[in-house]
Amino acid sequence: MVHPYIPNSVPEVTEEMLREIGVSSSEELYAEMIPDRLRLKRPMRLPEPLVSEHDLKRHVGEILSKDGTCSNHLSFLGGGCWQHFVPAVCDEIARRSEFISAYSGENYSDLGRFQAFFEFQSMIGELVGMDVACLTTYDWGASAGNAIRMASRLTGRKEVLVPRNISPERLAIIKNFASSARASGRIGVRSVDFCLETGMLDIEVLKKEMSSKTAGVYFENPSYLGVLECQGKEVSQIAHDKGAECIVGVDPISLGVLRPPAEYGADIVCGDVQPLGVHMNCGGGLAGFIASRDDPRYVGEYPTHLISITGTEREGEYGFGHCRYDRTSYVAREKAKDWVGTETALWTIVAANYMALMGPKGMREVGEAIIQKSHYAAKLLSRVRGLRIPFSSFFKEFVVNFDKSGKNVQGINKALLKKGIFGGKDISREFPELGKSALYSVTEVHTKEDLEKLAEILRRVVG
Amino acid sequence: MTSSAKIRRYHAPVWNEPVIMELGRSGERGVAIPKVEPEIRRIVGSADAHIPSEMRRREPPHLPELAQAHVLRHYLRLSQMTLGMELNIDFGEGTCTMKYSPKINEELAKMIADVHPLQAEETLQGILEIVYRFGHEFLREISGMDEFSFQAGGGSEAVFANACMIRKYHELNGELDQRNEIITTIFSHPCDAAVPATAGFDVITLYPDETTGLPDTEALKAAVSKHTAGLMVTNPEDTGIFNPEIDEWTRIVHEVGGLCSYDQANANALLGITRAREAGFDMGFFNLHKTFGSPHGSDGPACGAVCVKKAFAEFLPVPVVTYDGKKYHLDYDRPHSIGKVRGFFGNVPVVLRAYAWAMSMGAEGLRKTAETSMINNSYLEKRLLSIRGVGKPFTTKRRVDQIRFSLQRMKEETGVGVLDVNRRVIDYGIQSYFLSHHPWVVPEPFTPEPCETYSKADIDYWAAVLEQVSKEAYENPDLVKSAPHNSSISRLNESALDDPEKWAMTWRAYLGKARRKAVSGV
Numbered sequence: 001m002v003h004p005y006i007p008n009s010v011p012e013v014t015e016e017m018l019r020e021i022g023v024s025s026s027e028e029l030y031a032e033m034i035p036d037r038l039r040l041k042r043p044m045r046l047p048e049p050l051v052s053e054h055d056l057k058r059h060v061g062e063i064l065s066k067d068g069t070c071s072n073h074l075s076f077l078g079g080g081c082w083q084h085f086v087p088a089v090c091d092e093i094a095r096r097s098e099f100i101s102a103y104s105g106e107n108y109s110d111l112g113r114f115q116a117f118f119e120f121q122s123m124i125g126e127l128v129g130m131d132v133a134c135l136t137t138y139d140w141g142a143s144a145g146n147a148i149r150m151a152s153r154l155t156g157r158k159e160v161l162v163p164r165n166i167s168p169e170r171l172a173i174i175k176n177f178a179s180s181a182r183a184s185g186r187i188g189v190r191s192v193d194f195c196l197e198t199g200m201l202d203i204e205v206l207k208k209e210m211s212s213k214t215a216g217v218y219f220e221n222p223s224y225l226g227v228l229e230c231q232g233k234e235v236s237q238i239a240h241d242k243g244a245e246c247i248v249g250v251d252p253i254s255l256g257v258l259r260p261p262a263e264y265g266a267d268i269v270c271g272d273v274q275p276l277g278v279h280m281n282c283g284g285g286l287a288g289f290i291a292s293r294d295d296p297r298y299v300g301e302y303p304t305h306l307i308s309i310t311g312t313e314r315e316g317e318y319g320f321g322h323c324r325y326d327r328t329s330y331v332a333r334e335k336a337k338d339w340v341g342t343e344t345a346l347w348t349i350v351a352a353n354y355m356a357l358m359g360p361k362g363m364r365e366v367g368e369a370i371i372q373k374s375h376y377a378a379k380l381l382s383r384v385r386g387l388r389i390p391f392s393s394f395f396k397e398f399v400v401n402f403d404k405s406g407k408n409v410q411g412i413n414k415a416l417l418k419k420g421i422f423g424g425k426d427i428s429r430e431f432p433e434l435g436k437s438a439l440y441s442v443t444e445v446h447t448k449e450d451l452e453k454l455a456e457i458l459r460r461v462v463g
Numbered sequence: 464m465t466s467s468a469k470i471r472r473y474h475a476p477v478w479n480e481p482v483i484m485e486l487g488r489s490g491e492r493g494v495a496i497p498k499v500e501p502e503i504r505r506i507v508g509s510a511d512a513h514i515p516s517e518m519r520r521r522e523p524p525h526l527p528e529l530a531q532a533h534v535l536r537h538y539l540r541l542s543q544m545t546l547g548m549e550l551n552i553d554f555g556e557g558t559c560t561m562k563y564s565p566k567i568n569e570e571l572a573k574m575i576a577d578v579h580p581l582q583a584e585e586t587l588q589g590i591l592e593i594v595y596r597f598g599h600e601f602l603r604e605i606s607g608m609d610e611f612s613f614q615a616g617g618g619s620e621a622v623f624a625n626a627c628m629i630r631k632y633h634e635l636n637g638e639l640d641q642r643n644e645i646i647t648t649i650f651s652h653p654c655d656a657a658v659p660a661t662a663g664f665d666v667i668t669l670y671p672d673e674t675t676g677l678p679d680t681e682a683l684k685a686a687v688s689k690h691t692a693g694l695m696v697t698n699p700e701d702t703g704i705f706n707p708e709i710d711e712w713t714r715i716v717h718e719v720g721g722l723c724s725y726d727q728a729n730a731n732a733l734l735g736i737t738r739a740r741e742a743g744f745d746m747g748f749f750n751l752h753k754t755f756g757s758p759h760g761s762d763g764p765a766c767g768a769v770c771v772k773k774a775f776a777e778f779l780p781v782p783v784v785t786y787d788g789k790k791y792h793l794d795y796d797r798p799h800s801i802g803k804v805r806g807f808f809g810n811v812p813v814v815l816r817a818y819a820w821a822m823s824m825g826a827e828g829l830r831k832t833a834e835t836s837m838i839n840n841s842y843l844e845k846r847l848l849s850i851r852g853v854g855k856p857f858t859t860k861r862r863v864d865q866i867r868f869s870l871q872r873m874k875e876e877t878g879v880g881v882l883d884v885n886r887r888v889i890d891y892g893i894q895s896y897f898l899s900h901h902p903w904v905v906p907e908p909f910t911p912e913p914c915e916t917y918s919k920a921d922i923d924y925w926a927a928v929l930e931q932v933s934k935e936a937y938e939n940p941d942l943v944k945s946a947p948h949n950s951s952i953s954r955l956n957e958s959a960l961d962d963p964e965k966w967a968m969t970w971r972a973y974l975g976k977a978r979r980k981a982v983s984g985v
Binding site for chain 2: 003005006007008009013014016017018020021023026029030032033034035037038039040043044045046047048049050051053056057059060061063064065066067068069070071073075077079080081083085087089092093095096097098099100101102103104105106107108109110111112113115116118119121122123125126127130131132133134135138139140141142149169170172173175176177179180181182183185186221228230232233255256257258259260263264279280281282283284286287294296299305306307308309310311312313314317318319321322323324325326329330331332333334335336338339340341342343344345346347348349352353355356357358359360361362363364365366367368369371372373375376379393413414417422425444445447448
């Protein structure tokens with residue numbers, strides 16, 4: 001049949017084109033290029049196609065109908081991907097034909113795309129307090145990996161310190177970035193313990209681990225376990241005293257209320273913009289970023305796209321283009337600053353929309369709402385017999401310990417699921433030192449009723 | 464051959480749109496956030512009370528303040544000044560496979576917008592089924608490979624996963640100290656050189672035969688040694704030339720103990736025609752945002768679907784989606800895994816769209832996709848080579864999915880080169896074409912890829928535009944050199960982009976530099 005996505009599958013058109021080419025069949029063309037021994041000489045064995053989009057929608061809809069979602073469940077999952085409120089305008093812009101179907105057009109024909117990228121960089125710069133930011137990357141893990149490699153190149157050193165309370169998934173990504181086929185290329189990743197009372201970095205351990213080999217100290221605010229790291233100034237001071245870079249990972253939705261990392265000494269900032277108007281998309285919403293001071297040394301080490309504003313021949317008109325494109329792997333191949341590829345630019349545009357919609361007031365209010373609701377939830381849960389909240393200073397996520405309940409998180413989450421609740425992420429195996437614990441995420445989307453329901457059901461489950 | 468297509472009048476939208484930080488006024492807002500119940504406020508107190516003073520933000524971020532309609536208007540205007548594939552004949556962006564991404568697949572992807580990747584497996588059975596079936600029913604048959612991972616968020620990140628797997632393999636064999644060279648070719652994507660370098664390998668780049676453009680098997684033989692860790696290549700290469708000795712290449716590399724990784728970014732015209740397995744590859748990847756119809760999204764989100772032969776499945780990033788005959792699982796218990804390259808288990812919406820696209824095609828449709836792409840390419844070649852100043856470097860006659868053409872002759876005869884022509888074609892409402900990655904082995908290169916969703920009339924029109932610009936180059940070269948003339952803006956000041964005194968990646972940096980300039984009067 002003539003396929004709706006393949007106009008030239010109309011047999012007469014195919015014939016006409018083949019005639020113009022001067023061959024009798026596509027087979028003749030393939031035979032001139034691909035040796036017989038490499039050819040697949042049978043039709044592929046694939047499922048019967050569903051060419052009609054109606055049939056396709058029924059088919060996929062039936063498969064997906066088995067799944068639960070965070071819309072039809074009450075979810076407290078976070079751990080690197082979070083349920084936040086997504087303004088309708090973000091969705092509208094995310095599905096604009098122009099943006100969703102564009103790719104790598106040049107500065108003139110894709111002016112709007114370039115300008116949106118610049119605006120994203122500008123607004124992320126405002127949140128983190130930095131003058132340079134790049135387009136979004138694959139995710140926070142990749143950004144942290146890139147930032148650590150930048151620090152290593154900037155200092156010529158081969159060791160980096162990361163907190164013990166980092167997300168194990170992110171650490172696994174960082175380790176792939178730090179590892180090398182050559183011993184001389186390897187960046188050692190050393191872990192710095194955190195204090196079990198506060199959840200913050202153990203400064204004494206950090207001081208001990210620091211040496212003249214340290215390229216950078218990486219820490220997060222809030223940490224993977226939700227804890228606010230209040231020692232940022234000290235940490236950066238310790239790093240700088242030894243000539244190392246201070247790299248801070250942040251959740252940008254916190255920055256309407258939390259201090260921008262530049263103010264406590266960060267040299268490079270990274271994080272994920274998924275909270276800024278991007279749906280979780282089963283993990284497909286992740287999109288990292290990197291920011292730094294406007295120093296040619298730092299700019300020269302970015303692997304990613306950097307869009308600069310510039311002027312045009314017409315007075316008062318803006319244009320936009322790639323800054324120092326020669327850094328990138330598209331130009332410098334193996335001599336490039338690592339690599340840049342197709343990453344997550346649609347989320348760059350969506351996050352720009354989000355920040356513009358929110359403005360300073362919205363960012364402040366959403367940060368306050370998250371703090372108030374998450375602390376309210378923690379308060380309710382701390383009153384449930386058998387539950388303990390070990391760290392009291394947190395943003396959005398907090399650890400709930402179940403040791404005294406005599407039950408494990410797996411069993412508790414199973415029981416919660418029966419009541420339509422996705423309990424917090426089980427971190428008992430990731431952090432054995434925290435006992436039987438789960439990481440709960442509470443954001444602006446939760447209502448008082450949701451949180452009371454959680455507490456009530458947990459009371460019944462552990463009781 | 465003369466073109467019959469009539470060129471239409473076009474002008475890009477001109478909104479002269481300010482940067483968003485210049486819009487709105489203090490006090491306006493675009494959206495209200497969910498309410499915090501008074502009782503919560505009463506019990507918890509102010510948010511500030513829960514932030515240690517050293518962590519409190521002192522000064523609000525200088526974000527724009529605009530009403531909702533104005534934020535929307537601004538970004539709609541920016542969207543209008545972006546020439547997306549759906550608005551134009553966009554196959555000039557070769558190596559990118561700018562095919563139409565069906566709208567129904569966007570509807571389907573929406574179904575998982577609010578799914579969290581850490582949900583309990585029993586609440587993810589549907590999406591896990593789709594991910595698993597796309598790998599095991601489609602990619603397995605299309606590539607001949609055995610196991611799959613969808614974690615990589617793009618083609619280059621998939622190359623990273625491949626490079627990490629090669630590294631792990633040699634490490635486990637105790638040979639990593641010895642094996643630290645990756646071989647690629649100059650007409651493979653530059654990520655096949657850049658990414659292994661990040662993974663710590665030395666990179667050897669092979670050049671093709673100067674006359675035919677065919678990858679040089681003798682050069683490969685000279686390059687392999689006990690230091691060879693692996694081969695990472697595209698086939699067909701970005702010239703559209705298929706390496707007919709690719710199975711010999713993988714044999715040569717295997718013979719010295721290296722692994723072979725297949726960058727299948729240019730696979731569109733090979734679906735159902737030839738496969739990674741028969742070519743002897745151990746691993747590789749497909750770009751689901753190119754070949755499998757997921758939209759390009761202004762440059763992602765994307766997915767590089769990693770494929771391996773069974774022997775290498777143990778190295779795949781975790782978790783891997785598995786099926787026990789009854790239920791789907793996320794398998795983390797893989798001791799030799801490389802760990803992770805990206806969070807969670809994959810760029811799932813991209814996989815969902817790819818599954819939907821492949822389901823809408825079936826075996827016959829995929830084969831039709833391949834054949835049509837190839838026929839379109841040969842037909843475009845016929846059209847373009849009749850245009851004055853357009854050349855096709857290398858004597859290899861037939862090309863698979865795309866061709867790297869050259870405007871060298873035009874440049875010599877008129878002074879007008881590919882960069883000029885690229886700024887002029889957009890005056891006729893078609894997207895700028897892709898030239899070539901660096902270095903330009905082909906002088907004055909451009910690389911269109913007329914994949915299957917473009918009609919014969921589209922190809923005729925595109926060729927007619929190029930013919931028109933060629934005519935202008937020979938008759939009135941300044942017209943082309945001073946292009947664009949029908950664009951949203953006039954010519955950029957490009958020198959500022961690389962000048963630390965002038966570049967500005969953020970509005971705050973721009974204002975700071977403007978202020979300093981005003982003060983110093985320079």
